[in-house]
Amino acid sequence: xxxxxxxxxxxxxxxxxxxxxxxxxxxxxxxxxxxxxxxxxxxxxxxxxxxxxxxxxxxxxxxxxxxxxxxxxxxxxxxxxxxxxxxxxxxxxxxxxxxxxxxxxxxxxxxxxxxxxxxxxxxxxxxxxxxxxxxxxxxxxxxxxxxxxxxxxxxxxxxxxxxxxxxxxxxxxxxxxxxxxxxxxxxxxxxxxxxxxxxxxxxxxxxxxxxxxxxxxxxxxxxxxxxxxxxxxxxxxxxxxxxxxxxxxxxxxxxxxxxxxxxxxxxxxxxxxxxxxxxxxxxxxxxxxx
Numbered sequence: 001x002x003x004x005x006x007x008x009x010x011x012x013x014x015x016x017x018x019x020x021x022x023x024x025x026x027x028x029x030x031x032x033x034x035x036x037x038x039x040x041x042x043x044x045x046x047x048x049x050x051x052x053x054x055x056x057x058x059x060x061x062x063x064x065x066x067x068x069x070x071x072x073x074x075x076x077x078x079x080x081x082x083x084x085x086x087x088x089x090x091x092x093x094x095x096x097x098x099x100x101x102x103x104x105x106x107x108x109x110x111x112x113x114x115x116x117x118x119x120x121x122x123x124x125x126x127x128x129x130x131x132x133x134x135x136x137x138x139x140x141x142x143x144x145x146x147x148x149x150x151x152x153x154x155x156x157x158x159x160x161x162x163x164x165x166x167x168x169x170x171x172x173x174x175x176x177x178x179x180x181x182x183x184x185x186x187x188x189x190x191x192x193x194x195x196x197x198x199x200x201x202x203x204x205x206x207x208x209x210x211x212x213x214x215x216x217x218x219x220x221x222x223x224x225x226x227x228x229x230x231x232x233x234x235x236x237x238x239x240x241x242x243x244x245x246x247x248x249x250x251x252x253x254x255x256x257x258x259x260x261x262x263x264x265x266x267x268x269x270x271x272x273x274x275x276x277x278x279x280x281x282x283x284x285x286x287x288x289x290x
Contacts, residue, residue, distance in 0.1 A: 001128060001157050002071060002098060002181060003199040004036030004221070005214040007206040008044040010252050011058055012261040018054055020061055022261045026207075027065045029260070034214035035206060038066060039100055041075035043137060044204050044248045049266040055087065060094040073130055073202075077102030081117050088125040098128040100160065100202070105138040111146045122153045129155055130202075134162035134185055144171040151180040160185040160202045166192055173197045187213070187239040191232040194220050204242045205235060208254045208289060234287075241283040244276045254280060257290050 007030055012022035030038060040062040041047040041055055050058065059074040066072050074091035076099040078084045088099045103109075104117055122129055131150060133142040141163065150156050161169050162185025169189075173182055173196055184190040184201040194200070194217070206213040212231055219228035242250050249265065253272050256263035257280075263271065272280070284290040 002037055002073060002130065002183065004217045005034070005206050005210065006037040006039060006073065006183065006200060006202045007035050007210060007213075008039045008042040008075075008202050008204055009062070010207055010248055010255060010261065011041070011045040011047075011050065012252075012255075013264040013266065014262050016264075018050075018058060019262065023058070023061065024065045026255075026260060027062065030206075030210050031066070031069050033210035034218075035070065035210045036200065036214065036217070037071040037073055037097075038062060039073045039075055039202055042100060042202070043075075043102070043134070044207065044251060045075060046248060046266060046269070047075050049269070052087075056090045056094070059091050059096060063094050063096055071097035073098040073100050075100045075102070077104075077132060079104040079106050081120050084117070084121050085124045088121055088127065088129075092125055092127045096127070098130055098157070099125070100130045100132050102132040102134060103138045103140055103142050105140075108140050111143055114140070114142055115146055115149055118150050118156065119153060122155050126155055128157045130183070131156065131159040132162070132185065133159060136162070141168075144168060144175050147172050147180065148175040151176045157181060158183055158199075161193070161198075162186050164189055166196065169193055169198065170196050187242065188236065191216065191220065191228065204247055204251050205238050207251045208242075208258070208284070209235065209238060209287060212287075237283045238287060241280050244279060245272055250276070250280055253277065254284055254289070257281060257284060 012019035074096040076087040158181035190201040216231040
């Protein structure tokens with residue numbers, strides 16, 4: 001249902017408020033560049049610093065701006081099950097095509113707690129759900145056996161796997177087969193994950209180089225492995241640069257350098273250190289993005 005290059009889109013700010021004009025321009029650019037789906041209000045979208053009203057508005061605005069040209073998968077995860085249900089219901093009301101649910105962070109739930117959390121949301125909101133496993137952010141790893149249990153639930157359709165562990169990805173695919181779509185959650189793992197049977201990526205790098213990420217996924221999907229691999233290596237410096245400081249600081253800085261958005265963050269995120277900024281600028285110049 002969801003495949004290819006799926007951008008975890010940034011949330012542009014201007015003078016402390018969501019910059020809807022820039023967000024709309026980014027959405028149009030992505031669709032023209034071949035992005036296959038858009039995720040508003042993910043980690044890269046600074047969802048943790050959006051209040052409820054802003055979160056709901058960004059989802060609704062994105063759905064309206066996309067206007068059914070590609071799927072919209074709204075980030076609706078929270079560390080409380082009740083709160084997750086509230087946000088996911090709002091995404092469904094806004095006509096999002098799916099919901100991306102990060103594993104509850106800080107609580108460090110058990111595997112049984114994770115299962116019950118996702119089951120409760122899936123039963124409460126009949127919308128296609130994408131699991132999101134990112135232990136580096138949440139302090140909990142959703143094990144393949146838990147993913148396999150959740151894959152039995154009809155409207156749990158995919159998982160964004162951001163452990164960077166190909167052994168774990170392999171085990172998820174082995175246990176789940178075609179009952180769930182596996183997507184990369186780290187750009188540097190996209191190609192190896194697709195080689196194992198994954199279907200694409202929910203990408204940070206696609207914010208900056210949407211055409212290249214989309215082409216790489218499409219080429220691999222069409223059996224043009226050498227060409228896809230060439231793009232993978234071309235993208236590797238960019239993939240690394242997106243994490244020289246906490247995401248989304250580098251990606252928003254890159255987009256500002258490209259003239260796409262204003263360089264503005266919400267505390268506790270702040271501007272890049274000058275040395276890292278120069279490293280990022282060189283990567284963008286090498287890719288002819290600035």
